[in-house]
Amino acid sequence: MTAVDASAAPRRAWVEHHMGMPWSVHVRGEAAHDELTERLVAQAFAEVDRIDALLSPFRDDSELSRLRRGELALADAAPELQEVERLCRAALARTLGWFDAWRWRDGFDPTGLVKGWAVARAARILEPIASDVAVDAGGDLAARCVDPDGTWLVGVEDPVDRTRVLATVPVGTGAVATSGTAARGSHIADPRTGVAATGVRQATVIGPSVLWADVFATAAVAQGVTAVDRVHELHGTSGVLVLDDGSTHAWSNPV
Template sequence: MRRVEHVMGFPVSLRIDDEGIPESAVDAVFAWLREVDVRFSPFKPDSEVSRLDRGELTELSADLREVLDLCEHYRIATGGAFDVRLPDRGLDPCAVVKGWSVQWAAQLLTAAGATRFCLNAGGDVVAAGGPWRVGVRHPEHADKLCTVLDLNDGAVATSACYERGDHIIDGRTGRPATGLLSLTVVAPALTEADSVATAAFAMGAEGVDWAAGLEGCEVFAVDAHRQVLRTPGFPVAGERSAAA
């Protein structure tokens, strides 16, 4: 079973290799992601996030509290480099919401009986029942890969500036993050992989060691000098030069 929809501003593709998984399970995945977009988008004036930012909410939903707690965790862990409340900018928890919501979607699939699937949300992937082969895009050449990894049960996320420009801000300086061209994290869940990838990228070159020191995280990064930095446990299946 396969389906692709455009949700939250990017394509989301789902492939399920199990037989007998009902179409309703797939419907539930995309319905959840659309709900998240409505509730948590800082670009929608009626979302919970926008209303909170304007001071209109007196009580937060459990989901929003969970997201904000994760945001605060990574703000503290990075010494303020990762911050969803930057001066002169509205509250923007998207860097956490994406991975968190897609991981929940994967749990819906597991609850429906799926054991072998791959859910790709704008290039960030959560998978089960692998191995699944996942390519990491070259940070400077859209038609090339800088590495390929084997993903069994887990998640992978990449942070870079090649799609949206200098959108990742170092909260310590208020300026676009520097020092890295891309950083990829493999972790047991996409909630962690996506958040850590963004937080580490915001830290710059020092973020590589920070992310590598987190339990369960494996890292592949290309720094501003086009040097490849990789933890020993990163599940590389095949590799190409990042400077090619």
């Protein structure tokens, strides 16, 4: 996913590698080269590293790994891990079981929610910047425009040919999240069977919250072709599904 803009406004982008993927911060406007902006971007990336140290399932010393091994009780865990666990329970309920962080061989795995949650936390740190800001991490993007009529143009990759843009969507202050098989293969499981989900190759959800757009996109892939009907229940969102046969299904729901 890429934030695209053809305006002549000053613009700067920062790109770093965190959580095993590229993260980028884009600032558009007069504050793009301010010292405050530079400091806040550094703080946002530092927060992402801190979250990864706490919640990565790939780090043996993370609190999540210790929780999964039974070495740490949830009540004694960091507030961030407790918050993520509560959000995963809410996601389980809101998706009617299609987003299930407990359906994994190694126990609780909130990975499908943490990235969007971390993007939202990074975006909050950048709120004092007096210009348009977008934060992108592996298909999850949170955007803000100072002008209520302003937009970012966000390109959605074609999962079959990642050099091609499948669609370009305008986003003002809001979020876009994409889940699917293009980058990591069939890594999203059907929670009913525990095996890789089939039917939906990619789901892109546009909405007000990057955390919930991420959750709903992941749930849509897990649902398979039944997501074609279920996405119309996601009030206040729009998006597009790419099915395994190459066909697409777009939706736009009122709040």
